[in-house]
Amino acid sequence: MASKITGKTYDWKLLKRVFNYARPYKSKFFWSVTLTLLIAALAPIRPLLIQKTLDDYIFFNDTSGLLNMTLLMIAILLVQTFIQYFHTFLTNALGQSVIKDLRTDIFNHITKLRLKYFDRTPIGQLITRTVSDLETIADIFSEGLISIIGDSLQVITIIAVMLYADWRLTLIVLIPMPFLMVATYVFKEAIKSAFQDVRTQISSLNTFLQEHITGVSIIQYFAREDQEFKKFNQINANHRDAHIRSNWYYSIFFPVVEIISALSLGLLVWYGSKSILNQQVSPGVVVAFIMYINMLFRPIRELADKFNTLQMGMVGADRIFTVLDTDEKTVNDGAIILPKMKGEIAFNKVWFSYKQTEETPTNEEWILKDISFKVKEGETLALVGATGAGKSSTINILNRFYEISKGEVTIDGIPIKDFELNYLRSQIATVLQDVFLFSDTIQNNISLKSDEITLEQIIAAAKDVGAHDFIMRLPGGYQYNVQERGATLSVGQAQLISFIRALVHQPKILVLDEATSSVDTETEELIQKAIEKLMTGRTSIVIAHRLSTIQNANKIIVLDHGEIKEMGTHQELLALNGYYKHLYDLQFSSVGIKKEPK
Template sequence: MDPTTATKTGQVFDWQVLRRLLTYVQPYRGVFIGLIVLTVAAAVLGTVRPALIQRMVDVDINNNDWAGLNRSTLWLLALLVVNTLVSYLQTYYGGWLGQYIVRDIRTDLYRHLLNLKLSFFDRTPLGVLVTRNISDVETLADVFSEGLAAMVGDLLQIVFLMIFMFWTNWQLALVSLSVIPPLLFSTYVFKEKVKGSFQEVRNAVAKLNSFVQEHLTGMNVVQIFNNEDREFRKFESINQEHTKANIKSVLYYSIYFPVAEVLGAIGVGLLVWYAAQGQIEGTISKGALIAFIMYNSLFFRPIRQIADRFNTLQLGLVSTERLLKLLDNKDLVATSGTAPVPQLQGEVQFDHVWFAYNGQDGETTAPEWVLKDISFHVKPGQTIAFVGATGAGKTSIINLLSRFYDIQKGTIKVDGQDLREYDLSQLRRQIGVVLQDVFLFAGSIRDNITLGNRAISDEKIWEAAALVGAQRFIERLPGGLDYPVMERGATLSVGQRQLISFVRALVYEPRVIVLDEATSSVDSETEEMIQGAIDKLMEGRTALVIAHRLSTIQKADRIIVLDRGEIKETGTHDELLRQNGYYAQLYRMQYASTEQLAFNNEQQPIDGKAANQA
């Protein structure tokens, strides 16, 4: 189970979570105090009305005091107006407070997510995080509008009603409250049952969100392999779990509220039966009977609701606990470095670097090393290429340079200074990255290039687009830079998305360029078009290039051959061919079907001149 989903289901009430939730009330404590005052006022006003009606019956009507009756009626109308106004303000400000607290928590949560390491996202389903940031946060609004304040109001109303009832007639009060024990028992059972069903609903929602998000993202894979029926059956199973969890809560509601209504009716029946005897004997007035019928109705309503409100509060606290666990997650991007990053020269040095993805953040499992004792030195302005089979560790080196992950052993230096000592945001501004898997956001071409940075002008965008050969296809799009890009760039070709990512890297004028299979997803014509732009881009900049197409890296100053996380060979293209080792084997495999590559029968490497021609 994901650590963010754990809950303390055995606890009846978690005061520590509630206290932390109330810290978000601090900026709005004036509204919160006002809401408490309104809650108390509503509880008092709700109990005064039966007493006023009792007086109208027993005093004004019995004494034929029409003037007094008129005055009492005006007081009753005024009381209703004030009660309505207080209820309106209580409902409005309860909802207002809930929404602003939800806004603040969601803002803090999203800011926190932006600062978490990539390793956290590697092991946490995105659907779970969407549920935390949307559904769980939204649940908190009910804590303030329908949970905490409303439950306090209900409890206060019950207290005031009991005071008025015993003050008016203690015998009738005891008769009215005689059905309270079975009602409290049924309320407790209902609360416990609904609490469990609500937790099942929340877990089912998280699973449903995860499944839908993942499969909508990978819909092309589902359709390519004709897997629609099987995936639909999986969805039906998860959806059925969600339905069953909700039906459980519906069942408990359908049992509890009729039982509560019956017990309330029994209480009224006993009250009328006992009061009728007192009326006959002259010990109980008509006004008292009418007032107690109203008291009975007002008393049982909050008791019926308080269980539901308690579950709303508890559900909100469960969501709060999940959110707090996510906010307390210390898997943050390490930003301990504070050294300012001047204009980088572009010197990069890996010194005996060891790295494993599963050895992050104090994990006790033995590291599964992805990189083993990696050392190399890149001088400013040099182009270094990395080649090797899938899983050799090429992309890991790129991730470490941008500090997406931290190493376990060794040192990475940029311009002679440890990477971890630099201010991370300043460092990343001077490292341009073009990834193989290009991600485009829903928005315009301009937005995807500038990423919302208004300091980047259109002139700068067009200059970079012209450099990489993207200007022509952007101009052809309806609206040019304003052309709306669909989610993940679905309306653009793979090559077009790659070119846009290239422009995006260029406009930030990086000192170090990282090309992770930057041309692997484009056709030969597009590759040829951007290859010249890449050469221009690399002038005066340090470049680290990963490529499966060896033709794109033959001009590199040095090529590093990786295999299973270790450096096997290093040298220029010609030097590696003469070594007739791992690189030469890769080269022969890639060009075995072409007439440009000629190995003799003894599989001796061709000379450097022929290699360059190839």
């Protein structure tokens, strides 16, 4: 796990890990550091030249020497500008290159995490990690460690030059320095706490916005706009207060630094004037020291801010590496890829609980209990039962979205954990009740931008489903953009597109998880006709509340609280006069449909 930031300004292990991402950009890093050293070395040159100009040329009315020194100072100023430009460009480019790679890694990692990780982690929090927390890492390079090194070297260089020029003036100038050190330390500690609070409030704000914008229809359905606004207003106020608190520390610290700097300047003027009158020091030295004071206090003042920039980068890095170190990816140790999968499925004494701990789950925590069944190649299995019976969990296990606790699941006699994971999932197509469509064209939502799926194949599948006509009536046909989550389509239309998406990938196993429960009767009839045709040659698992849709299944399993209560064909289960018969009578009598004779 990533190291935890506590009272330390930085953690060397964490910092080393961040800088490992800079290895592919060694040239940028090398030149950034080199230019930083040059900037520090060139810092005292201008005051030295001004000192020499005053003492050797102006006081002796040497216009030729004055002109030469002026041209030299202009040249040095141009060189410093040139170096500063490339330094700023390279450090920012280095930071952006690092976070580009980090963002790629974290997105790739997140998309491979098990679903149980997302069950307990707010999406808004992950967005904060992937976007704003990453930006703080870029600041480590552009405004953090490299700048701290440069400013520290500049302070050391300036003090060394000052001591060489006149040690007595240097000591006078440095008298207020302890007060500045104390003020800087207090500010650093205070602003660190404020910045951490700011990051926490940003995460809370992003999480709230993501959840409530996604669920805005529920808010409006139940007229919760005012209540949710009050909650948002409080979170927003906390975010504002955190920023104001950080700004308040700045509003105190910078004036304090200016006062201490003015005190140092006042002592210099007082002692320097006496020294000039006593001919102990030249006027040029005093003028140079005035410039040194500004060059000395500016980096010291900014060091506190840059230390906190580094601190926030470390906090962001800690959060990001915590996600990257999350060991909740599905283990992909299997390597088996069959030339042709048959699709024979077997569950053998399978136990499953969402609570995956070292302790054995209690009876109430088991979602599936000692489940065993077989589905032969090309057969259709139907799962029925009340909500929470374990139907969808069975599908999640088959796709290895969750790992079983005990038992074994096989396809064609091979344990599913021995299959290469991407291959396994490519052979199982699932149509869910809650359809998710990307903000993209119908074609891309069906093919998922796979180069192996052509528009002709999509059109053929759409015709099989019976959706081609409605798609062609849309503006642009298959190039019509459905907007976010398919907002511009009806529930039935979105369901048809998800059905095409499943079929066009030519799976050997077809899973329909309440796939027709959200569509109207006409659309359901359309889908049922396509299902009967397209299930031929495929092993199918159907989860449905509407028992009328599964009467032709080869096998029906009745689940209750994770246990198999009954198993058989439709007629066999009716003859048992048990749980299934009760569900059948209850459902058909509630909708006024005449039951078929026994």
